[in-house]
Amino acid sequence: MSTENEGAAVPSAAGPRTESPTSPQVPPVPPEAPAVGPSLDKAPAQTPADTAGQAGNVPPQDPAQHQAQQPPAQPAGPQPPNPGWYGAPPAATGGGAGGVPPYAGGGPWGVPPMAPPPRRKGVGGLVAAVVAAALIAGGVGGGVGYWAAERSGESSTTISSSADPKTESRVPGSVADIANKALPSVVTIEAQSGNGEGGTGTGFVYDKQGHILTNNHVVASAAESGKLSVTFSDGKQYAAEVVGRAQGYDVAVIKLRDPAGAKLNPLPLGDSGKVAVGDATVAIGAPFGLSGTVTTGIVSAKKRPVASSDGGGGGQASYMSALQTDASINPGNSGGPLLNAQGAVIGVNSAIQSAGNGGGFGGQGQAGSIGLGFAIPINQAKRVAEQLIRDRTPIYPVIGAVVNMKDAANGAVIAPSGTNGAPSVTAGGPADKAGLKPGDVITKLDDTLIDSGPTLISEIWTHRPGDKVTLTYTRDGKQTTTDIVLGERRGDN
Structure with missing residues (x-):
């Protein structure tokens, strides 16, 4: 089966969706798209079900001993302000991406380094392990404290200190401050199909x-x-309905049926075009059903081409030129916000890359975070959302050519023929007007290198119909550059 598609930049990764099933088992992820490009050459590749795609169209987931000590004496005179995120001064508020000064000492986010916890085994194992660890640590700490008191002849080895109001108040721009402001606007979505199956x-x-x-x-x-x-985070629940959804972009807008009484404070939207690799990130979601979970990291890469399978079970795929982050993202984080250091949304968390093609959580077959999460840039998600709210129908830019979606070569190859033997280059379409022919290998779109069909799709879908782009392609060993005006296709079918 073949369809029309457009591409993205740089290497691609494919990952399972990150919604969390309500049943113990997660349905197997549809066939994955091939990893595109060298940067993910060590990650498992994923391949969409279709072998060809029409550019722009969607193809037819030892316990610690705690013993308080006397705090060190403080020098006389005024004390420096409490450090902000990464030991930096408080971040300025406002939208857009912001860089964070280099981290200087201690653990991430100004927390002293700690030994990593033992591996968790599933949701039940996770909760049990956390509780057990806390009880064991408390028991050992109390026992050792009593033993030390008996040896020294004193009644207690615990030293009390008065509370420091500076440490009790959260610095503006800190992770705690960002989470406190954002959590009331982040919701957990329960979806249930007509046959009773569903997920979170x-x-x-x-x-x-x-x-x-x-x-x-x-x-x-x-x-x-x-x-x-x-x-919502306050526990209030509301019925909702789908306003519109775009399978190819993996974006959907839903609406509360009766929003009366709901605290509707929209999250501020940043500018994903200004994001830089290394910028701090905060992800909020409901991994494995644990609502209101906050994780942190950085932007690890930009414009990462990702093709990931759709949750609808049709074997089709969506494509994105994604923001990559190492903030922990797991099943259930899907659709949640990826925030910058100013608390503005820069992406919509959508997919993860997993080691060994998933599994590893108590044998449940559920994929877990290995520090490779992917978010739809908010600039693109906003454009699609506005379109869905306006007329409930997604619009995709197209070039009017079927490209090979299976082989990762030195570019996106225009297929010999389209679906059911139809021409691979639509007569009178953008590609035809630009002089493209079957067998041409598209290697660049504007300044972005194209190394496969999925990359071409994800990159073209960052544009709008009517945009003019420059394509570089090779034919019979000769390189040619041509301008092309993108056409449009309405709907996912």
Whole structure:
């Protein structure tokens, strides 16, 4: 089966979706797309079900001893202010991405380094392990303290100190400050299909009319005849309905059926085009159903081409020129916000790359975070969301040519023929007008290198219909450059 697609920049990675199932087992992820490019050459590749795609169209987941000590004496005179995020002064507020000064000493986010906890084994194992560790540590700490008191002849080895109001208040711009402001606007989404199956994902308040932005694969199972519910951080739950969804972009907008009483404070949107590698990130979601979970990291890469399978079960794929982050993202984080150091949304968390093609969580077959998470840039997600709110139908830019979606070569190869023997280059379409022919290998779109069909799709989909782009292609060993005006296709079918 073949369809029309467009590409993205740099190497690609494919990852399973990150919605969290309500049942013990996660359905197997549809066939994965090939990793595109050298930077992910050590990661498992994923391949979409289709072998060809029409550019721009969607193809038819030892316990610690705690003993208080006397705090060190402080020098006389005024004391420096409490350090901010990464030991930096408080971050300025406002939208857009912001760099963070280099980290100087201690652990991440100004926390002293700690030994890593033991590996968790599934959701049940996770909760049990945390509770058990806390009880064991408390028991050992108390026992050792009593033993030391008996040896020294004193009644206690614990030293009390008065509270420091500076440490009790959270510095503006700190992770705690960002989380405190954002959590009331992040929701947990429960999607249930007509046959009772469903899963858990995340979304966030988009506007005061009750629109929630999330991933298509989070709500796909309930889009036709199922049920959607949205739960806020205060525990209040609301019924919701799908306003519109774009399978190819993996973006969906839902709306509360009756928003009366809901605290609708839209999250501020940043500018994903200004994000820099190394910028601090905060991810919020419901990994494995644990609502309101906050994790931190950095932007590890930009414009990462990702092709990941759709949650609707149709074997189709979505494509993104993604922001890559090492903030911990797991099943259930899908649709949640990726925030910058100013608390503005720079991406919508959508997919993860997993070692060994998933598994590793108590044998449940669920993929877990290995520090390779991917988010849809908010500039693109916002454009798609506005389109869905306006007329409920997604619009995709196209070049009017079928490209090979399976082989990762030195570019995107225009296929010999299209679906059911149809021409691979649409007569009178953008590619035809630009002089492209079957067998041409597209190697660059503007300044972005193209190394495969999925890369071409994800990059073209960062544009709008009517945009003029420059394509570089090779034919019979000769390189040629041509301008092309992108066409459009409405809907996912």
